[in-house]
Amino acid sequence: MSHGPLVRHPELAVVDTEDQVVLLRLETLAAPPVVLDDSGADIWRLIDGQRDLDELVGDVAACYGVGPTQVREDVSSFVAGLRRNGLLAPEPQE
């Protein structure tokens, strides 16, 4: 897995309310919006184009007051889901 910065896909419409983030993929308008609740919304807000996966794991762990190993699997899986759903920019080819 790449350890480059995680970047949001540029072709998204995003509504961020207090308790959820809702995303619409503008390149595939037939797909319904994706709703991120609770921790999903928290993780999305930390994806700022600067942090890589390790940094993201560390910051999520700090947010929830736990150790990185306790959240690594869940965060990695969530990020993989975002990528699979076209919500993150493609990883740059080396």
Add this chain to the structure above:
Amino acid sequence: MSAPEQALRLRAGVELGYALVDRLARDLGIRVLAMKGPVLQLQGLRGPHVSADVDALVDPEDLARTVAALEELGWVAGGPYFWPLSMPHHSVTMHHPQWPCEIDLHHYFPGFLAPAQEVFELLWDRRASVVLAGRDVTCVDRIAHAAVAGLHYLRHETDPRSVANLHGLTDHVLGTWSAADLAVLSELAVATGSSITLAPLLTGVGAPAGAAGDAARQVGLEGWRLRTRPHSSTVVWLIALRRTPWRRRPLFLLHAVFPPFVTPDLRRTRRGRRAQVVDRLRRLGRAARALPALPRDLRELRRLIGGRR
């Protein structure tokens, strides 16, 4: 990540809906102007308010293409109810089972009595943009939008909410607009054939009077007056009933009280059922309130439309 039909809330749905229509239009090269709802709010023409739908003014020549493109994305066209309009349909309402809001595509806006294409070109030339859901969305500019909002409120001038909104709009214009803005509003009203229909707002904000010859192009003014009169919806139903052949009147009356859904899928959603019940209760309430004034309204209506049945 969760299923949108369970968790997508109205406010987010509306904002994303505006972004969707704008993007679709750009991809297809169709000219579309966002209006009403959050656009009004962002332009300072209305206070905070959660809208239930997405409103867009579409190039009249491309309405059918826009509807077809949305249908390809799973949206279903058709206003939910049968309605014997005294004015032509001005919009197509579209629904989607996974979205909490509707999209209303207008090919003209009632009260602008100049030809629809002419009005659209005028509004398009003045277009602006707002940011919704993090995207630039092309919209009606604030001066034209004041006219659109004014006409919308005046069309429903017996509704207390519309009265309050019209007062709010008037106060905002009075408090923030320059004399030059008012002159532009007045010129736009003349050009779009809305000097008379918009007169209460224009007068309320002290906009200069429209050109004297403007009344000559007020085709459809009678329809506007009919539609905006108190209790007019009940009167319109009665006029339509009189124009209906005897053998079809029982079904017509049934639909007047219990309107059928044009879009069958909508009936199956909880929101659709609730909306149907609320709508029926409101219709019955309006009809009951209108009954005492019906004889007078019918007399005035006959005079207004020149005695035509």
